[in-house]
Amino acid sequence: xxxxxxLITKKDVPQIAIRKLRELCDVDIYxxxxxxxRDQLLARVAGKDGLFCFITDRINTKVLDAxxxxxxxxxxxxxxxxxxxxxxxxxxxxxxxxxxxxxxxxTAELTLALLLATWRRLLQANAAATGQRCCYRPTLLLQANAELNNGGxxxxxxxPVWMLGKGLSGSTVGIFGLGRxxxxxxxxxxxxxxxxxxxxxxTKKELGGSYPVAEFVSxxxxxxxxxxxxxxxxLNEQTRAKFNKxxxxxxxxxxVFINTSRGGLVDQEALVWAIQTGQIRAxxxxxxxxxxxxxxxxxTTLPNCTLLPHLGTSxxxxxxxxxxxxxDNLLGGLIVGKQMPKRLC
Amino acid sequence: MTFSAWCxxxxxxxxxxxxxxxxxxxxxxxxxxxxxxxxxxxxxLITRNDVPQIAIRKLRELCDVDIYxxxxxxxRDQLLARVAGKDGLFCFLTDRINAEVLDAxxxxxxxxxxxxxxxxxxxxxxxxxxxxxxxxxxxxxxxxTAELTLALLLATSRRLLQANAELNNGGxxxxxxxPVWMLGKGLSGSTVGIFGLGRxxxxxxxxxxxxxxxxxxxxxxTKKELRAKFNKxxxxxxxxxxVFINTSRGGLVDQEALVWALQTGQIWAxxxxxxxxxxxxxxxxxTTLPNCTLVPHIASxxxxxxxxxxxxxxENLLGGLIEGKQMLKRLC
Numbered sequence: 001x002x003x004x005x006x007l008i009t010k011k012d013v014p015q016i017a018i019r020k021l022r023e024l025c026d027v028d029i030y031x032x033x034x035x036x037x038r039d040q041l042l043a044r045v046a047g048k049d050g051l052f053c054f055i056t057d058r059i060n061t062k063v064l065d066a067x068x069x070x071x072x073x074x075x076x077x078x079x080x081x082x083x084x085x086x087x088x089x090x091x092x093x094x095x096x097x098x099x100x101x102x103x104x105x106x107t108a109e110l111t112l113a114l115l116l117a118t119w120r121r122l123l124q125a126n127a128a129a130t131g132q133r134c135c136y137r138p139t140l141l142l143q144a145n146a147e148l149n150n151g152g153x154x155x156x157x158x159x160p161v162w163m164l165g166k167g168l169s170g171s172t173v174g175i176f177g178l179g180r181x182x183x184x185x186x187x188x189x190x191x192x193x194x195x196x197x198x199x200x201x202x203t204k205k206e207l208g209g210s211y212p213v214a215e216f217v218s219x220x221x222x223x224x225x226x227x228x229x230x231x232x233x234x235l236n237e238q239t240r241a242k243f244n245k246x247x248x249x250x251x252x253x254x255x256v257f258i259n260t261s262r263g264g265l266v267d268q269e270a271l272v273w274a275i276q277t278g279q280i281r282a283x284x285x286x287x288x289x290x291x292x293x294x295x296x297x298x299x300t301t302l303p304n305c306t307l308l309p310h311l312g313t314s315x316x317x318x319x320x321x322x323x324x325x326x327x328d329n330l331l332g333g334l335i336v337g338k339q340m341p342k343r344l345c
Numbered sequence: 346m347t348f349s350a351w352c353x354x355x356x357x358x359x360x361x362x363x364x365x366x367x368x369x370x371x372x373x374x375x376x377x378x379x380x381x382x383x384x385x386x387x388x389x390l391i392t393r394n395d396v397p398q399i400a401i402r403k404l405r406e407l408c409d410v411d412i413y414x415x416x417x418x419x420x421r422d423q424l425l426a427r428v429a430g431k432d433g434l435f436c437f438l439t440d441r442i443n444a445e446v447l448d449a450x451x452x453x454x455x456x457x458x459x460x461x462x463x464x465x466x467x468x469x470x471x472x473x474x475x476x477x478x479x480x481x482x483x484x485x486x487x488x489x490t491a492e493l494t495l496a497l498l499l500a501t502s503r504r505l506l507q508a509n510a511e512l513n514n515g516g517x518x519x520x521x522x523x524p525v526w527m528l529g530k531g532l533s534g535s536t537v538g539i540f541g542l543g544r545x546x547x548x549x550x551x552x553x554x555x556x557x558x559x560x561x562x563x564x565x566x567t568k569k570e571l572r573a574k575f576n577k578x579x580x581x582x583x584x585x586x587x588v589f590i591n592t593s594r595g596g597l598v599d600q601e602a603l604v605w606a607l608q609t610g611q612i613w614a615x616x617x618x619x620x621x622x623x624x625x626x627x628x629x630x631x632t633t634l635p636n637c638t639l640v641p642h643i644a645s646x647x648x649x650x651x652x653x654x655x656x657x658x659x660e661n662l663l664g665g666l667i668e669g670k671q672m673l674k675r676l677c
Contacts, residue, residue: 012525035521056522077524105533105557113503116496120647122640126506129641131627167647169488191552193488292517300513309508309517315531319524 004334005070006050009036009057013077017052017323024335025050042066050330054078056291060085064092073333073340077326078313079103079180081344082235082262089345096344097329099322100180106318108184110286110311111260115228118284118306119168119256169193174226176200176219176242177233177261185232187211198222201233223250228258235262243267248274255280260312263289268299275302286312387432387666388453392419392440396460400435400655407667408433425449433662437461443468447475456665456672460658461645462486462544464676465594472677479676480661482654483544489650491548493618493643494592501616501638502588503529530588530613532556539563540574541593573599580606587612592644595621600631607634618644 005026008018012033021027028044030036035056036044045051045067053059055078064071064085075097076084089096117123173194175182178201186197190212197214199205204216219242223229229251233239243257244267251257257280259266268289274280282304291310299305313319325341332340389408391401395416404410411427413419418439419427428434428449433456436442442457447468457472458480472479500506508527511517520526535558539546542563550561566574575589576599583589589612591598600621606612614636623642631637645651657673664672 010524012523014524033523034519054522054524106531109499109531109533109556110503113496113499113505116492117500117505120493120496120643122496122500123506123509125640125643125646126638129625129627129639130632167489167649168492170649188555190555192492292521293512295513295515295518307509307512308505309512309527310522311503311505311508311527311529314508314527314529315503316528317531317534319528323524 004049005047006052006330006334007045007048008052009041010034010054013052014320014323016320017077017327020324020327021052021330024331045071049073050075050334052077052326052330053083055080055083058083059089061088064088064094073097073330075326075330075333077322080234080262082264086345095333095340097326097333097340097342098344099325099329100342102321102325103313103318104180104184106315107181107260107312108188109315110308110313111181111185111230111232111258112188114260114284114286114306114308115230115256115258118258118282119228121306123306124303168228170195171227172196172198172225173228173230174198174200174217174222175214176222176229176231177239178205178214179232179234181261182230182232183207183211185230186214196225198226219247220250223247224252226255227252228256231257231259231265232261233265235264239265241265241267243271245270245273248279251280253278253281257283259284260286263287263291272298272302275305282306284308286310388430389433389435389662389666390428390431391435392424392437393417396435397652397655399652400460400659403656403659404435404662407663428454432456433458433666435460435658435662436466438463438466441466442472444471447471447477456480456662458658458662458665460654463594465596469677478665478672480658480665480672481674481676482657482661483674485653485657486645486650487544487548489647490545490592490644491552493640493646494545494549494590495552497592497616497618497638497640498588498590499532501590501614502532504614506638507635530586532558534559536560536562541565545593571597573597575599575603577602577605580611583612585610585613589615590617591615591620592618595619595623604630604634607636614638616640618642 003024003026005028006021008027008029010033011029011031018027030040041057041063045063047070048067049070050073051071052075054076059074071094073095074084074089077099079098079100081098084096086096169192171194173189175186178199182199187210197212198217198221199214200217200219200222207214231243242265248270271283275283284306286308287310288299293299293307299307313322329340329342332338386407386409389404389410391410391412393416394412394414401410401412413423424440424446428446429451430453431450432453434442434454435458437459438461447454454477456478457467459467460482462481462483464481467479469479504527511527533556537553537558539550542565546563574597580602603615607615616638618640619642620631625631625639631639645654661672661674664670
């Protein structure tokens with residue numbers, strides 16, 4: 001009996017996934033450890049039964065047409081699916097698998113890491129400590145002269161008002177989107193002496209006793225009252241560009257904005273303006289538009305903007321778990337008698 | 346003209362010299378004098394000018410305040426010169442206050458107040474032997490220090506600085522998103538060991554509670570054993586996958602042994618807020634190690650924390666100098 005044919009769109013997938021798939025399928029792996037070029041994707045997806053893809057692969061009508069009628073299962077190694085034309089797939093009876101839950105811890109942890117790095121200004125502090133030539137522009141902020149150019153720490157040594165950040169203790173934290181990631185972030189913030197937690201979500205949540213108390217509020221209240229605004233909501237038509245000019249204007253001037261969900265939730269030009277004009281104090285982004293961000297993008301020049309290259313789930317055990325789950329999803333949809341552990345549609 | 350001579354001139358009545366027994370009270374003024382305030386107020390020296398204003402304001406109300414003009418550590422010669430004759434000293438962890446400084450101050454120096462909880466920069470035994478009271482600033486900075494410890498731990502284990510560098514140097518542009526790119530080590534399911542479960546250690550433990558850590562361990566030890574506690578043997582004993590974080594003092598680490606451990610993979614990564622020396626030279630080998638995350642001693646660098654530290658240090662100084670006041674946090 002013929003083995004199902006699958007295409008994996010990058011070669012640097014954790015081996016456990018490749019091993020599992022090779023046992024039961026004919027596996028075609030793209031040779032690069034970068035996103036598969038479009039023309040190659042369209043060519044090599046033709047006649048495949050299954051597709052193992054990543055957030056960097058836009059799987060739309062064109063790809064589905066190129067695949068032809070053989071394509072039965074798409075498995076993405078991610079929980080986000082804004083790169084998939086889901087309605088189109090549903091209409092073609094294509095099953096779609098994704099990887100929720102196994103990556104919640106890593107993403108929530110990275111969100112905390114980014115929040116702490118942003119408000120405690122770790123990047124600038126490190127630049128001062130290691131004497132890197134800073135690409136940031138001079139600003140009026142207290143630390144500017146200390147860390148620009150080499151030897152910032154050498155000149156300043158230790159100062160009572162050097163490198164000051166704004167504290168979590170006694171603050172109000174607002175979470176936009178209290179799904180899996182938002183709840184995991186909330187749980188991790190419990191020990192930081194936060195004075196008040198607010199959240200905005202599609203529905204009110206019944207959280208158990210292991211979570212700190214959080215108040216369900218309107219988006220407007222969240223913006224007006226929060227010292228830290230954390231975006232962990234999924235990207236969809238209701239949330240696209242939700243953080244726009246009005247949103248940043250409504251935030252406190254002392255607010256810190258953190259986004260670890262998708263760049264598409266933010267009107268990035270409005271964010272740049274907000275940071276430059278002091279509408280908000282600082283921003284920490286793990287996701288942005290485009291990805292990868294060009295190294296000379298204006299965001300990279302703003303000293304109160306901390307940027308990370310989409311590290312949300314970049315943790316050893318997490319990626320192995322995601323890869324294994326994605327492989328199991330693919331096999332579950334292709335092999336008779338197997339189930340898809342996490343089916344999106 | 347001295348104080349006592351002035352009084353004698355006012356009160357001396359020649360007709361009573363021979364017959365009236367001398368009374369020492371004769372020399373006291375019968376009415377209160379109004380002397381210039383500077384003669385009454387204690388003299389204090391603050392060793393840098395970028396102290397939060399609240400401290401300076403409080404001290405200026407009751408003291409003659411001499412503030413060093415720089416926003417960097419006071420040069421040694423100036424410190425020795427200007428501490429002379431002072432009653433109180435408001436200092437920082439960058440000021441080494443040893444016998445030399447105490448000698449230069451002279452016998453007037455009664456109170457030393459450091460704007461820190463650490464006091465390894467103070468010759469405490471020397472101060473005790475001279476009956477100098479010492480104030481410090483515990484508790485008000487515990488939260489900020491614990492937060493920075495978490496920030497550093499997460500930045501180290503999730504490789505934030507390396508990743509940010511790749512964003513800025515075009516590395517991300519080449520890789521875009523890779524399933525095995527820039528992988529860090531997660532706290533979930535890990536074992537966390539805390540060496541020193543005092544105020545900071547407990548506050549760190551509390552903050553780690555929500556991170557799904559599988560197991561917490563801790564060790565305490567006496568102060569005598571602390572110097573270079575983390576040495577060659579210690580790093581050899583650690584797991585190759587271990588992450589080492591130090592936010593207390595550089596002196597607890599044999600730094601050469603740490604460099605070796607990082608270079609040879611004895612440990613996976615290290616995050617340091619404190620090191621030897623401080624400031625670290627920008628060409629120091631630690632700055633070249635990709636698995637070493639460095640920040641320049643910013644543990645208490647939080648706006649409200651530094652203000653609280655400054656205010657407490659000022660209160661300590663006043664508490665030791667002004668009659669009727671108490672030192673809120675007295676070390677000795």
